[in-house]
Amino acid sequence: RKEVEQDPGPFNVPEGATVAFNCTYSNSASQSFFWYRQDCRKEPKLLMSVYSSGNEDGRFTAQLNRASQYISLLIRDSKLSDSATYLCVVNVMNTGFQKLVFGTGTRLLVSP
Amino acid sequence: DAGVIQSPRHEVTEMGQEVTLRCKPISGHDYLFWYRQTMMRGLELLIYFNNNVPIDDSGMPEDRFSAKMPNASFSTLKIQPSEPRDSAVYFCASLPGQGRSGELFFGEGSRLTVL
Numbered sequence: 001r002k003e004v005e006q007d008p009g010p011f012n013v014p015e016g017a018t019v020a021f022n023c024t025y026s027n028s029a030s031q032s033f034f035w036y037r038q039d040c041r042k043e044p045k046l047l048m049s050v051y052s053s054g055n056e057d058g059r060f061t062a063q064l065n066r067a068s069q070y071i072s073l074l075i076r077d078s079k080l081s082d083s084a085t086y087l088c089v090v091n092v093m094n095t096g097f098q099k100l101v102f103g104t105g106t107r108l109l110v111s112p
Numbered sequence: 113d114a115g116v117i118q119s120p121r122h123e124v125t126e127m128g129q130e131v132t133l134r135c136k137p138i139s140g141h142d143y144l145f146w147y148r149q150t151m152m153r154g155l156e157l158l159i160y161f162n163n164n165v166p167i168d169d170s171g172m173p174e175d176r177f178s179a180k181m182p183n184a185s186f187s188t189l190k191i192q193p194s195e196p197r198d199s200a201v202y203f204c205a206s207l208p209g210q211g212r213s214g215e216l217f218f219g220e221g222s223r224l225t226v227l
Contacts, residue, residue: 033214094167100216
């Protein structure tokens with residue numbers, strides 16, 4: 001089983017739609033969680049951290065469910081510019097050192 | 113700061129040749145990660161270093177792959193001999209040891225094609 005799993009998509013949605021992605025992780029010792037965004041042929045960049053209490057950044061909401069070992073990302077009022085691949089990242093402390101493991105990513109296509 | 117710098121940006125080589133990818137992390141960052149990205153497997157963690165010391169190389173696919181970090185400002189990933197299945201984008205990323213955990217800073221990647 002992969003350490004971090006995501007539905008690869010693609011998710012095709014119209015502008016203005018709300019879309020949600022889920023991600024599951026296998027290591028219960030995982031310490032912290034993040035969503036990254038990757039545009040076509042570019043490097044990944046941090047989108048937002050995911051906190052236990054849930055957190056929001058504009059149109060983006062991230063949530064963590066430690067009991068079920070999954071995290072989610074909700075995008076409201078989708079824009080064309082949101083089209084990208086969204087990567088779930090889990091930080092598994094490895095003998096005191098940080099180890100960041102990526103999911104395979106979920107591709108989002110927002111159409112006019 | 114210039115960010116993480118990788119070279120070469122693109123490399124096309126023939127099977128059996130040696131390939132060396134280079135990375136200069138952001139000054140002051142304690143961690144350096146090497147990832148490989150393909151359509152089929154996504155971003156795979158190959159190896160990472162903390163203060164120039166390899167911490168976990170369990171993601172290195174086989175003995176043909178090796179990585180070094182001789183000092184805080186330079187790392188290499190070497191493939192010898194290369195094979196067509198090694199074709200991928202190789203990313204280097206650095207992370208500060210303290211502060212905002214999880215904010216990896218990536219280089220632009222090295223796109224490798226092995227014919």
